[in-house]
Amino acid sequence: MTELILALDLLDRKQAARVAESCAPFIDAVKVGYPLVLATGLSIVDDLSGLGLPLIADFKVADIPNTNRLISEAVFSAGFDAIIAHGFVGADAARACVEVAHNHGGAAYIVAEMSHPGATEFFHGGVAERLATLAVSCRADGIIAPATRPDRISRLREIVGEKTIYSPGVGAQGGDLDTVARLVDGVIVGRSIYEAEDPAAEAERLSRIRR
Numbered sequence: 001m002t003e004l005i006l007a008l009d010l011l012d013r014k015q016a017a018r019v020a021e022s023c024a025p026f027i028d029a030v031k032v033g034y035p036l037v038l039a040t041g042l043s044i045v046d047d048l049s050g051l052g053l054p055l056i057a058d059f060k061v062a063d064i065p066n067t068n069r070l071i072s073e074a075v076f077s078a079g080f081d082a083i084i085a086h087g088f089v090g091a092d093a094a095r096a097c098v099e100v101a102h103n104h105g106g107a108a109y110i111v112a113e114m115s116h117p118g119a120t121e122f123f124h125g126g127v128a129e130r131l132a133t134l135a136v137s138c139r140a141d142g143i144i145a146p147a148t149r150p151d152r153i154s155r156l157r158e159i160v161g162e163k164t165i166y167s168p169g170v171g172a173q174g175g176d177l178d179t180v181a182r183l184v185d186g187v188i189v190g191r192s193i194y195e196a197e198d199p200a201a202e203a204e205r206l207s208r209i210r211r
């Protein structure tokens, strides 16, 4: 079954906790990014840890190896279970995130290709393929690939094999859940769920139509 990962890009701590709690029975993980953490601080992890779901830190870490290591240590010490990092900074920097993740019993995912229209300016022309190859060589647990371009997911799948592919871009960005769910291990969905009139009902609906 393809996982359903809630992208919790809300700015209000109480609302975020409420949405996550109501959706919890229908989702497999919660992804937290800069919007929520910058609004609430890392202590938001304490509010969400009671859900019993994996918490993914989407900080798209992209610095030198030492700084990546420091960021990753802070992320896992706060209680996150996984981290998303960029690969374009090079294998040494990406590997720093992977090593810290694995030392903490967690996971690290490398962005291979982003989902927004502008991503094609830099990720196409062989770059995404190189990033997916780097993710494999760094022993990352998987990659992030765009739900908005299923053909690209299929191409990147050839490179990463059995590794996990998590895919954002379903719904608000135009990606089709049914198409993408067949190709990936997990879909990442934000606005379609948390902006719905009844987020839990929408999460339940999506959880039923994914394969």
Ligand code: NUP
Pocket: 007, 008, 009, 033, 058, 113, 114, 115, 116, 144, 146, 168, 169, 170, 171, 172, 173, 188, 189, 190, 191, 192
């Ligand atoms: O390529 C990416 N595209 C993307 O949308 C990589 C990401 N990490 N994301 C994130 O996925 C984005 O920051 C947001 O948190 C989520 C998609 O949210 P939505 O478009 O479903 O609201």
